[in-house]
Amino acid sequence: MKNAIGVEIPEYIEGLGKLEPFQGVWKSIIEDEVPSTNISRTLKAKKPHASKLCKTLEEAIKKCKPFDGMTVTCHHHLRGGDGVLMKAIQILDEMGIKDITLASSSLTSAHDGLVPYVEKGMITRIFTSGIRGALGDTISVGKLKYPAIIHSHGGRVRDFLTGRIKPDLSVLAASAADEEGNATGAHGPSAFGSMGYADIDARYSRNVIVVTDNLVEYPCIPSTVRQHFIDYVVKVDSIGDATKIASGTTRITNSPMDLRIARIAATVIEHSGLFKNGMSFQVGAGGASLAVAKFLREDMKRKSIIGSFMIGGVTSYGVDMLNEGLFHSIFDVQSFDAAVSSSVLNNPNHIEISCDQYANPNNCGSMTNKLDVVVLGALEVDVDFNVNVITGSSGEIRGASGGHSDTASGANLTVVVCPSFRGRLPIVKDRVHTVVTPGESVDVIVTERGVCVNPAKPNLAAKLKEAGVKVVDIRDLKEEVEKMTGIPAEKQLGDQIVALVEYRDGTIIDVIYNVKNLS
Amino acid sequence: MTPKFKAQAGTFESSDIMILIEPLEKDSGRKVDISSTVMLQFEADIKATINKVLDTLQVKDLHLIAKDKGALTQTIEARVETAVKRSLGIQEGTM
Numbered sequence: 001m002k003n004a005i006g007v008e009i010p011e012y013i014e015g016l017g018k019l020e021p022f023q024g025v026w027k028s029i030i031e032d033e034v035p036s037t038n039i040s041r042t043l044k045a046k047k048p049h050a051s052k053l054c055k056t057l058e059e060a061i062k063k064c065k066p067f068d069g070m071t072v073t074c075h076h077h078l079r080g081g082d083g084v085l086m087k088a089i090q091i092l093d094e095m096g097i098k099d100i101t102l103a104s105s106s107l108t109s110a111h112d113g114l115v116p117y118v119e120k121g122m123i124t125r126i127f128t129s130g131i132r133g134a135l136g137d138t139i140s141v142g143k144l145k146y147p148a149i150i151h152s153h154g155g156r157v158r159d160f161l162t163g164r165i166k167p168d169l170s171v172l173a174a175s176a177a178d179e180e181g182n183a184t185g186a187h188g189p190s191a192f193g194s195m196g197y198a199d200i201d202a203r204y205s206r207n208v209i210v211v212t213d214n215l216v217e218y219p220c221i222p223s224t225v226r227q228h229f230i231d232y233v234v235k236v237d238s239i240g241d242a243t244k245i246a247s248g249t250t251r252i253t254n255s256p257m258d259l260r261i262a263r264i265a266a267t268v269i270e271h272s273g274l275f276k277n278g279m280s281f282q283v284g285a286g287g288a289s290l291a292v293a294k295f296l297r298e299d300m301k302r303k304s305i306i307g308s309f310m311i312g313g314v315t316s317y318g319v320d321m322l323n324e325g326l327f328h329s330i331f332d333v334q335s336f337d338a339a340v341s342s343s344v345l346n347n348p349n350h351i352e353i354s355c356d357q358y359a360n361p362n363n364c365g366s367m368t369n370k371l372d373v374v375v376l377g378a379l380e381v382d383v384d385f386n387v388n389v390i391t392g393s394s395g396e397i398r399g400a401s402g403g404h405s406d407t408a409s410g411a412n413l414t415v416v417v418c419p420s421f422r423g424r425l426p427i428v429k430d431r432v433h434t435v436v437t438p439g440e441s442v443d444v445i446v447t448e449r450g451v452c453v454n455p456a457k458p459n460l461a462a463k464l465k466e467a468g469v470k471v472v473d474i475r476d477l478k479e480e481v482e483k484m485t486g487i488p489a490e491k492q493l494g495d496q497i498v499a500l501v502e503y504r505d506g507t508i509i510d511v512i513y514n515v516k517n518l519s
Numbered sequence: 520m521t522p523k524f525k526a527q528a529g530t531f532e533s534s535d536i537m538i539l540i541e542p543l544e545k546d547s548g549r550k551v552d553i554s555s556t557v558m559l560q561f562e563a564d565i566k567a568t569i570n571k572v573l574d575t576l577q578v579k580d581l582h583l584i585a586k587d588k589g590a591l592t593q594t595i596e597a598r599v600e601t602a603v604k605r606s607l608g609i610q611e612g613t614m
Contacts, residue, residue, distance in 0.1 A: 394559055423589025424532050424557050484591055487562030517559055 005386065006433055010497070015125060015146035019500070020511040025409050025440045029505050039163045042206045052233045053179055057084075057211060058091050059516040060232040061169070064091055070168040073205060075198040076106035076130075077173070077185055081244030083209050084173040085221045086113045093122050101125040103165045105156060105197040105355070106400055109133050118144050127165050129153055130390075130400025131499075139498055140167050140396040142514040148397070148499040150390055150512075151438075153197070153333070153356065154359025154366060154406040155504040159363065160200050162289065162506065172198045172225060173239045175341075177212040177310065180376065181230025182223035185335075186345040186352070188214035190239050192246045193314070195224040199354035202229040207383050213239045216286060218274035222345070224352055246338040249316035251284060257419055257448055258288035264469070265375060265417050265446040266295030271467035272413050274372045275299070279307040281327070282374040282407055285315050285336045288417040292375045293317050300326050311358065311367050313403065314350075319343045320351060323435020331367050333358040333403075339354045358407035361504045368403070368410035374405055378445075378503035380416040382433040385439030385454050385475050387416055388432035390501065393425050395491040395515040397499060401436045405504050408441040413460075420447040420481045425488060428478040435510045436501055449475055521545070521580040526605035529590075529598040536590035538602040541582040549579055555587035570591050572599040580605065 003009050003021035012018050020028075046052075054060035070093065074085040085104060100123045107114070107126075117123045118139065123144040129152060131139060139148050151159055157166040174183035175190040185195040190213055202208050202225040210225065215235040234249040239245075253259065265288070269275055283293045294317070300307065307327040310318050314332045316339035322330050329349040335341060339510065343350045350396065359368045368374075379399055380388040387408075394400040408414040418427050428447070443460060445452040450472035466470050467506035499512040521541040521552075529537040543550065556565055565587060572595075573583070583599070590598070604610035 300557060393557070396536065424561060425589065486561060486564050488557070489563070492559070 003509065005438060005509065006148065007435070007510050010509060012413050013147060013455045013497070016149070022503050025438060028507060034362060039161065039166070039204065041204065051179065052181060052230065053152055054234050056230050057087060057209070057234050057236060059280045060234050060304060061088065062211045063232060064169050065099045066169060067094060068097060069096065071101040071103055071166055073167045073170045073201045074104040074106055075172060075195070075201060075378065076108060077195055078110070078240045080109045081171070081241040082108065082110040082328050083240030083392060084109060084171060088171040089114065089123070089380045093117060093334040098122050101127065103167065103437040104151070106130040106402070107135060108134065110244070111135055116301060119287050121145055126161065127151060129156060129402050131397045132399065135399040136427050137518055140515045140518065142494070142496045142498050147497045149502050150401050150499055151502045152359065152401050152405045153355050155359050155502055155506065156370065157200050157356045157360040158362050158504065158506060160204050164506065167201060167205035167438045168202040168207065168212065170208045170211050171295070171309050172208065174203060174225065175213045175221055175239070176214045176216050176218040177233060178216055178218040179233055180218060180227035181210040181225065181233045182212045182220040182227045183212065183225040184220060186222060186341055190214070190242045190245055191338065191341040193341040194332040194352045196333035196353055196358060197355045198225055198269050200356055200488045207231050209234060211236055211239060213237060215294045217510045224501045244334070246341065248337060248518050249339045250290065250337050252291050252294045252317065255287065258291050261288040261419065261446055263295050264451060265292045265415050266299055267467070268415060268444055268446060268451060268464060269373055269413070269467055270299050271298060271463055271469065272373070273463060274413050276307045278304030280309045280311070280370060280372045281306065281307055282311045282313065282371055284375060284377050285313055286377055287375045290315060290317060290415065293321065297321055297326060314340050316340055319350070320345065321389055331358070359403055359415065366410070368406045371407060372413040373413045373415065374407040374411040375415045375417060376408065377393055378427070380414050380427055380429055380430045381418060381445050382429045383478060384412055385442040385445065386432050386435040388434045388444060389436050390514060391434040394518055395448060395493055396518055400499065405437040409504065410435045414441060414443045416442055416445045418445070418447060420477060421485050422468040424485050426478070426485045428474060428481055434501060434512055438509065445474065447477065449480065452477060520578050522578065522603070522606035523608050524606050526602050528601035528605065530603055531586065531588060532577050534590055534594070536587040536595050538598045539584040540586045540602045540606040542606065543563045543580045543582055545580060547580050549573060551585070552583070553585045553587065557558055557587070557589050565595060568595045569599050572596050573603070574598065577602050578603055578607070
């Protein structure tokens with residue numbers, strides 16, 4: 001069956017079940033009935049004053065009675081410094097547990113060590129928002145038993161609530177926790193800021209273990225994850241590499257190309273009609289995307305604009321803007337650097353939120369639906385404004401869906417920033433290799449060679465032209481770039497489906513096939 | 520013409536190409552080795568561009584090593600031409 005963007009979607013995949021094709025950004029969320037397969041919370045019991053403390057993670061995992069075919073979940077707040085997920089998988093493997101479904105909110109460079117567990121079939125399914133590095137290559141060539149499912153941040157919450165992901169064991173790292181499992185990422189030697197992705201795991205998993213390198217006196221204040229959901233608590237020497245968990249402050253790029261793109265994007269925002277008091281704003285943490293904040297900051301000061309809130313994906317740069325009074329508040333689901341943790345802890349206007357509140361399409365108050373402007377990156381874009389943030393130039397899995405499609409769908413103005421080509425590879429395509437965010441939810445694509453406005457927004461195009469912004473037809477831009485770079489050879493793909501891209505409403509928006517040659 | 524010296528042109532920066540040329544013995548012909556970050560996408564194109572410049576300059580008996588980081592055609596042409604001219608001793612430069 002074909003979905004709304006013309007991708008052939010299998011009706012059924014062994015090991016994953018029936019698939020629903022993508023029908024459009026809001027089709028199933030607004031017009032259809034809300035899915036009724038809601039799960040209930042697990043009933044648990046604990047004797048008064050009994051201790052939850054375990055000496056080792058191994059002891060805690062054994063008490064959770066792991067079994068073959070179980071689903072294990074983790075959060076990715078420790079980013080590239082995570083030492084907990086690998087440890088948990090290693091313990092389960094030593095216990096002989098197999099056929100594991102791994103559902104981590106994302107997977108980073110810290111998880112390359114999963115490769116042998118995938119190869120020997122100990123891990124057979126993966127649900128996640130991002131896959132990179134050696135693990136990405138392993139899955140891309142077809143070594144995971146069943147196709148990986150790439151969901152968005154909001155989609156993950158929905159997948160928990162519909163029972164698509166049924167967590168049996170959740171191992172949640174915290175930079176501070178007490179004996180009952182009240183836990184936070186806001187302080188401690190390994191502080192990582194918001195713990196927003198872990199909230200859903202704590203609430204809905206059958207067994208929850210909190211792992212910390214910093215057991216504090218009861219009660220742990222503040223606490224994101226609360227004690228009535230937690231089965232066991234483990235104090236370990238280390239939850240990972242603190243320098244890779246969160247370090248220093250985020251710097252704005254020096255790349256002239258990124259700065260040029262960011263300058264144009266800020267001008268687009270200024271003339272979009274949304275640049276006024278009370279504006280809400282989200283920006284990514286990388287390259288050109290974050291640099292937009294630098295120019296927006298200058299423009300807001302120049303025009304005395306005070307915004308309502310920022311959300312994200314929060315960097316120290318956002319915290320600086322909060323402290324300068326340019327925004328009233330920050331809603332923080334994930335913090336990107338060390339300087340953010342202290343703001344989460346000390347500034348009452350820096351509000352930690354769960355991923356549910358951040359982006360779940362099936363609640364009635366997600367922040368992404370209240371967003372005015374979002375600036376997002378892209379690996380590739382196409383003439384229909386579709387965006388790829390998951391597969392690289394050989395078709396290999398090397399990125400993250402993250403909150404890309406969530407924010408794009410909710411924001412009044414979705415701006416995608418990217419160079420028109422990168423190291424000879426044209427970025428504007430006839431069709432992106434993998435659609436993560438449908439063009440229907442993308443308004444503007446900003447490149448160094450001009451701004452492309454979605455034809456569905458003629459008024460916006462007119463406003464920008466009037467303001468002197470160089471608005472170009474996306475097909476003309478594609479042609480101009482290909483004249484310089486040449487047209488790349490076709491990718492060498494097989495016919496094995498290695499991953500499915502799940503849209504935030506649970507439908508399948510695209511399919512990823514195995515690659516024959518990795519660059 | 521045949522190269523007299525070892526010569527190089529270019530850098531290892533992104534969007535550039537490093538060209539190294541070594542003279543070979545008489546009648547050894549032309550040997551070209553290419554590595555590139557965009558090998559899968561542009562191998563044939565890079566090879567054709569390099570050979571075109573070598574043909575135009577009518578040089579033989581050389582070993583050319585190209586390490587490409589996604590250079591555009593014009594950049595490849597300029598780097599190869601410069602490296603060849605340096606190897607012939609008709610243009611000043613490094614090595």
